[in-house]
Amino acid sequence: MSSPQPRIGVLRFPGACDDRDALWALAAFDAEAVFVWHTETELPDLDAVVLPGGFSYGDYLRCGAIARFAPAMAAVSEFAAHDGLVLGICNGFQILCEAGLLPGVLRRNESLSFVCRDVPLVVERTDTPFTTRCSEGGRLTIPVKHGEGCWYADDALYDELVSNRQIVLRYAEPVNGSRDDVAGVVNERGNVMGLMPHPEHAVDPLLGSADGALILSSLVESARERALAAV
Amino acid sequence: MKATVLVRPKQGILDPQGQAVESSLRQLGFSVGDARVGRVVDLEVDSTDPAVARAEVERMCEQLLANPLIESYEIELVEDEG
Numbered sequence: 370m371s372s373p374q375p376r377i378g379v380l381r382f383p384g385a386c387d388d389r390d391a392l393w394a395l396a397a398f399d400a401e402a403v404f405v406w407h408t409e410t411e412l413p414d415l416d417a418v419v420l421p422g423g424f425s426y427g428d429y430l431r432c433g434a435i436a437r438f439a440p441a442m443a444a445v446s447e448f449a450a451h452d453g454l455v456l457g458i459c460n461g462f463q464i465l466c467e468a469g470l471l472p473g474v475l476r477r478n479e480s481l482s483f484v485c486r487d488v489p490l491v492v493e494r495t496d497t498p499f500t501t502r503c504s505e506g507g508r509l510t511i512p513v514k515h516g517e518g519c520w521y522a523d524d525a526l527y528d529e530l531v532s533n534r535q536i537v538l539r540y541a542e543p544v545n546g547s548r549d550d551v552a553g554v555v556n557e558r559g560n561v562m563g564l565m566p567h568p569e570h571a572v573d574p575l576l577g578s579a580d581g582a583l584i585l586s587s588l589v590e591s592a593r594e595r596a597l598a599a600v
Numbered sequence: 601m602k603a604t605v606l607v608r609p610k611q612g613i614l615d616p617q618g619q620a621v622e623s624s625l626r627q628l629g630f631s632v633g634d635a636r637v638g639r640v641v642d643l644e645v646d647s648t649d650p651a652v653a654r655a656e657v658e659r660m661c662e663q664l665l666a667n668p669l670i671e672s673y674e675i676e677l678v679e680d681e682g
Contacts, residue, residue: 431667474669481616
């Protein structure tokens with residue numbers, strides 16, 4: 370009773386490929402992780418939602434442009450509007466930007482090459498529900514694998530995001546041409562976050578790094594607190 | 601009525617695809633500069649009223665066909681013959 374298992378939904382779009390890893394990793398941190406199919410018009414009773422990586426709807430037109438109109442996305446917007454926790458990873462980040470739930474847009478990598486490697490990240494904020502277990506200014510090593518991860522915002526938007534402290538993660542070295550090496554952002558209220566690196570692929574030292582666990586276990590803990598508050 | 605939507609990377613936005621195309625063209629011996637790569641969407645719109653059709657296609661552009669943060673668009677309407 371004192372420690373209810375938070376229930377976290379993993380949205381499944383046609384063309385998703387990291388949905389199983391996300392589900393597995395969340396369950397490993399003691400969440401009850403459930404899939405939510407993209408055609409659902411309502412979400413089940415959830416404490417958080419994860420939009421996993423992949424190539425939703427073939428990434429046609431622009432990454433995430435079609436997925437944002439999936440029936441389940443209307444429900445996710447509603448969930449976010451009521452302060453629900455939403456984490457978008459890679460394609461999930463692209464979808465959240467296209468949906469207007471997160472600022473900016475993800476464009477083709479500056480090099481035009483697909484980047485697939487472990488990258489060093491710097492944590493800029495630890496007071497978000499997704500980074501409570503990280504240390505401020507601390508370094509994380511988490512893999513990226515994307516062709517369209519070049520985050521862009523114009524000067525006015527970027528300045529606004531910096532003054533609102535909405536930049537949560539930056540690459541410690543150039544990776545894809547992202548403006549000021551931005552790797553992850555939150556919305557103004559701080560309940561929606563998107564990042565290009567894949568924390569769900571870095572939860573076991575056997576895979577090279579377990580730093581992704583810090584992000585996903587932060588999310589699970591924050592979701593647990595919300596589940597407790599609701600009891 | 602037929603509509604053609606031309607979506608371009610906005611002025612001032614870096615276009616690495618355009619740069620790659622430009623450098624390939626130069627390798628082929630062409631003297632070119634400032635190549636930009638956009639996208640064309642051809643549509644058949646039910647409306648026969650050009651003003652209504654244009655307004656509708658504009659809404660399509662704002663909602664889906666272009667991302668206003670990085671892309672601009674132009675709409676061209678061609679009335680059906682006869």
